[in-house]
Amino acid sequence: MSNLAIMPILIPMISGIFLAFFNKNIKLSRLLAKALTIGNLVYVSYLFYRVSQEGSIILETGDWAAPYGIVIVADLLSTLLVLTTNIIALAAVWYAPYSLNTKQETHYFYTFYFLLITGVSGAFLTGDLFNLFVFFEVLLMASYALIVLGGEKVQLRESIKYVLINLFSSILFVTTVAFLYSVVGTVNMAHIAERVAEVDQRGILTTISILLFFVFGTKAALFPLFYWLPRPYSAPNSVVSALFGALLTKVGVYSILRVFTLMFPQQETNTHELFLWIAGLTLIFGVIGALSTTNIKLIIAYNVIPAVGFMMLGIGINTETAISGTVYYLVHDMIIKGALFLLVGAVVILTGTANMKKMSGLIHHYPLLGWLLFLAAFVLAGVPPFSGFIGKLLLLQASFSADQIALSIIGLGCSLLILLSILRIFIQVFWGEKDESLKPNKKLARQLSIPISFLLFFSVALGLGAEFFYPTVEKISNYLMHPEQYIESVLRGNP
Amino acid sequence: MEIIMSILAGILFTTGIYNLLQKQLIRIIIGTGLLSHGAHLFILTMGGLTDGKPPILTDHDSHNYVDPLPQALILTSIVISFGVTSLLLVLAYRAAKENETDNMDQLRGNDYE
Numbered sequence: 001m002s003n004l005a006i007m008p009i010l011i012p013m014i015s016g017i018f019l020a021f022f023n024k025n026i027k028l029s030r031l032l033a034k035a036l037t038i039g040n041l042v043y044v045s046y047l048f049y050r051v052s053q054e055g056s057i058i059l060e061t062g063d064w065a066a067p068y069g070i071v072i073v074a075d076l077l078s079t080l081l082v083l084t085t086n087i088i089a090l091a092a093v094w095y096a097p098y099s100l101n102t103k104q105e106t107h108y109f110y111t112f113y114f115l116l117i118t119g120v121s122g123a124f125l126t127g128d129l130f131n132l133f134v135f136f137e138v139l140l141m142a143s144y145a146l147i148v149l150g151g152e153k154v155q156l157r158e159s160i161k162y163v164l165i166n167l168f169s170s171i172l173f174v175t176t177v178a179f180l181y182s183v184v185g186t187v188n189m190a191h192i193a194e195r196v197a198e199v200d201q202r203g204i205l206t207t208i209s210i211l212l213f214f215v216f217g218t219k220a221a222l223f224p225l226f227y228w229l230p231r232p233y234s235a236p237n238s239v240v241s242a243l244f245g246a247l248l249t250k251v252g253v254y255s256i257l258r259v260f261t262l263m264f265p266q267q268e269t270n271t272h273e274l275f276l277w278i279a280g281l282t283l284i285f286g287v288i289g290a291l292s293t294t295n296i297k298l299i300i301a302y303n304v305i306p307a308v309g310f311m312m313l314g315i316g317i318n319t320e321t322a323i324s325g326t327v328y329y330l331v332h333d334m335i336i337k338g339a340l341f342l343l344v345g346a347v348v349i350l351t352g353t354a355n356m357k358k359m360s361g362l363i364h365h366y367p368l369l370g371w372l373l374f375l376a377a378f379v380l381a382g383v384p385p386f387s388g389f390i391g392k393l394l395l396l397q398a399s400f401s402a403d404q405i406a407l408s409i410i411g412l413g414c415s416l417l418i419l420l421s422i423l424r425i426f427i428q429v430f431w432g433e434k435d436e437s438l439k440p441n442k443k444l445a446r447q448l449s450i451p452i453s454f455l456l457f458f459s460v461a462l463g464l465g466a467e468f469f470y471p472t473v474e475k476i477s478n479y480l481m482h483p484e485q486y487i488e489s490v491l492r493g494n495p
Numbered sequence: 496m497e498i499i500m501s502i503l504a505g506i507l508f509t510t511g512i513y514n515l516l517q518k519q520l521i522r523i524i525i526g527t528g529l530l531s532h533g534a535h536l537f538i539l540t541m542g543g544l545t546d547g548k549p550p551i552l553t554d555h556d557s558h559n560y561v562d563p564l565p566q567a568l569i570l571t572s573i574v575i576s577f578g579v580t581s582l583l584l585v586l587a588y589r590a591a592k593e594n595e596t597d598n599m600d601q602l603r604g605n606d607y608e
Contacts (some may be wrong), residue, residue: 130568137575144582148589156590157602160520163583167527168515170579174534174572181565182541 004047005059005074008082008121011040016114023108030097033110037093040117041086048079052472056489058127066491067191073127073490077327077476081124081254084331087458088246088338089117091451092239095342098448099239099349104150112149116142116243123251127490129180130187132255133173136219140166143248146240147232155235162232169218176211183208190490193263193483209264209271213256220252222312223281226305230289233304234297234354238345241297245304246338250330253311257326260315261480262487275316280407282309283414290421296344296429297354299421303340303380306414307333313411314395317402324477325394328469332387332462336379339455340422343373346448347429350441356425360432365440368449370430372456377426379459381419387462390470500540507533520587520597527583531576535569542566 015036022029051057056075060066074082093113100109119139126132147159181187183204184195196205214225221229233244264271286305293299307329314326346369347362348354363370382388392415399408462469479485507529514526542565550563591597 134571134575141578141582148586151589151593153593156586156593159586160590160602163586164523164527167579167583168530171530171534175537177568178534178538178541187564
């Protein structure tokens, strides 16, 4: 019982409300937003340190004991993801002034940005299925506002579909929670896990677990539910795309990971076979999408999908190595997707177009951006020794030892095609004839590359320092594979 | 009573989904409204409908009370669905004005920039 656990939700929420009063004063709101984000990051790092030293921190709100009240559970996995979220948030807030125009910035960008962080952190930290729905709505509401920020024709057109799909899956989520409540009589995740193990109605529980999987799969953009993702993600402003690409689908993946390791771990035969099929198909279709277009923002948006496929692969295999691969890949992918969206956003800002056929030879003007993209491509595709390699290595190791040879080959092939899709951008945009008509803006390019380098630094560190990070990931996967620890700490109050 | 309520929720879901599959934006929004009402009734039903007392713990009478949790959940969910529906209405109005159509068929396309 400690108030520490709820602060990552409260700090951004209060910051967001606070900044709503200064929306007209851009200079002040930029400064405040940066300061508050840094403050939050420092706080979350402290929380992560505390949790890794002392074990889960649990807050029973209003002092109501666990199955009756709402609990906020800050365990190692959730705090790690909140920490990653805040690192991306810092890069995004640094990048925002160069990417947004004055109109967008004064229309409460910083408020919605903080509310998005509130929702994402809340979804990671909550220990209650209905609260997960509430925090999903918080982050979705913020994302609805961010996607139409500026009110361009394309944005309005794509946002309608985005809102409708998410609204439908939210309604389905509530219905599923109602189903689950009628079967097990509780909405506390630890309590559900305990009751599910006792209830002797396998059929209905499998149905509920598949419904939950459908809901989270829609958020996470799994095959065949990913069709809504690429266009809405590439329509808004670059900094908004980066926040979406880095955070939103990962919340869905986190929820699947949590639900199927904690609440429904014992029905492997029913569901996990399906997960493997879906993982393979997600990988293939995502990569096909990424290779199908010449819009650079769309290429990166399509690249979100195969990454989710890799994480699903780990959840489907469901051994300790596989889960640590998923966790590692989750953190790696959040950071690298943020960096890539910011990178292509920088290209779009500097050249004024997203069509890669219309540009060439940018490396003569902006060498640093070019090499950053080259590095990001290597990180994403999993070229050793960068962070993508470690995650993929763990996942492939697990899938070989689980006799999923076909899936391993699909995974390897897709990695190569992902590399190809990013290198296509590099070759088309940065190589080739120097475009003399373009007026280079070196100062802007330098400023844009600061937050990108910041994120790529973490990506490279995560790969080179794998020895240092791996024990934490291993600890998390061990914790996830033994849900009794979570149940004990939430219901019995001893971490 | 639970069965009648479940059937009502089912009817709301059916009409909701039928409306969701229409092409006019306003019908789609009505569809989402119906769907969320169906979901809310469903939550209430799943808690079990008892003809009991308010769930306030007093010294003497605390048996035969109504399960308070579904009501709390519904309240939250209704507030959220109000918010989302009003946002969706505003968004649809702006989108229809900006794109000069409220037909979903014409709201797709590949042109960017």
